[in-house]
Amino acid sequence: MTDNQWTFCTAPMMDWTDRHCRFFHRQLSRRARLYTEMVTSGAIMFGDRERLLGFDASEHPVALQLGGSDPVELARAAEIGAGFGYDEINLNCGCPSDRVQSGRFGACLMAEPKLVGECVAAMKSAVGGQIPITVKNRIGIDEQDSEADLTRFIETVAASGCEIFIVHARKAWLKGLSPRENRDVPPLDYERVYRLKAAFPELTIIINGGIETIEQSATHLEMVDGVMLGRAAYKNPALLLEVDATLYGETTAPLRPHEALERMLPYIERELGRGTRLSAIARHMLGLVNGRPGARPFRRLLTEESVKPGAGLDIIHAAIEAARRVEEAPSLAA
Missing domain, CATH: 3.20.20.70 (Aldolase class I)
Incomplete structure (x- = not known):
């Protein structure tokens, strides 16, 4: 390596x-x-x-x-x-x-x-x-x-x-x-x-x-x-x-998906203030919990809600909670 x-x-x-x-x-x-x-x-x-x-x-x-x-x-x-x-x-x-x-x-x-x-x-x-x-x-x-x-x-x-x-x-x-x-x-x-x-x-x-x-x-x-x-x-x-x-070989524990979304909040707030549509950012996050139970509702939340007029940080907060639920659910391999 x-x-x-x-x-x-x-x-x-x-x-x-x-x-x-x-x-x-x-x-x-x-x-x-x-x-x-x-x-x-x-x-x-x-x-x-x-x-x-x-x-x-x-x-x-x-x-x-x-x-x-x-x-x-x-x-x-x-x-x-x-x-x-x-x-x-x-x-x-x-x-x-x-x-x-x-x-x-x-x-x-x-x-x-x-x-x-x-x-x-x-x-x-x-x-x-x-x-x-x-x-x-x-x-x-x-x-x-x-x-x-x-x-x-x-x-x-x-x-x-x-x-x-x-x-x-x-x-x-x-x-x-x-x-x-x-x-x-x-x-x-x-x-x-x-x-x-x-x-x-x-x-x-x-x-x-x-x-x-x-x-x-x-x-x-x-x-x-x-x-x-x-x-x-x-x-x-x-x-x-x-x-x-x-x-x-880094020893710092990797973020969990919901933590990565939390890190996005200041950036999204700043971009929304500049007139960026939430969907322009949220579309890149759709696959974050793919392959896990609950991934489909997570994707649907971001897909359907982020395109609505006035969509804001409340959608991302809801996505954070949805990701947290996915993380806590038993994996498909279990």
Whole structure:
């Protein structure tokens, strides 16, 4: 097992890992490395930067994921992100969606390792080495999926100064499969990522894709430097409560789910005062007690009540009590 800044990460996920989600996840784990949703370099250049990039100081360590393929524009976006205080800038070379491909970024960039290297070099120069520039990529795309292809991509991008790669262990099919279908097809190939780490021991390699438990994470950490969880961490956020003790050896007792909700109260009160709808925050908490008796009423409470006009802290107080009841109920395995 390893213990570095990337030992355990939560994946960047569009429409999911917004600032409210990240603040919530930070209450569950002090050590997990958090990632933003992908933000395009163009949006940063021409959009509302505070809305796109603002985050709470408690989220550290937190990384900004960028989408783009223009070295000049990405360099400026990285510089702006560094100015906001992010701990890392990550370049997306793994998203397979049509929308991303049409903009010449995401997984299709794996076909252009030289361009990716140019982007990384420009971003590194822009941030002056103050924070790491990292890349998130697949093990291959379409017919370009041999180990030689992956090795060539890593070698080329590493030569530009990238030392940290987050590798999704499933090939991206850009032709003929939807992003949803690509979640399960083709099969994951963890062994290829292990071999990649063995071939490049000087690089930090984080494995991503299909990891569902902290126990699985610990097994992967015997072979690579870090793990990244996406949907599993989002849909069952309580597993983040295990991270600090199991993967980092911390001795402080983990919070119970209702205690994590209690920690959210000041943040929610502040956000409501700014005009944020309760549902925008509560939607990230729905899976907190999944898999336990009473989980369905807990989800229903947050889902149905948080969307009502004027929904406020009373809903969260009710959710805290509902979570407490779930914790006190016998487990399904009992």
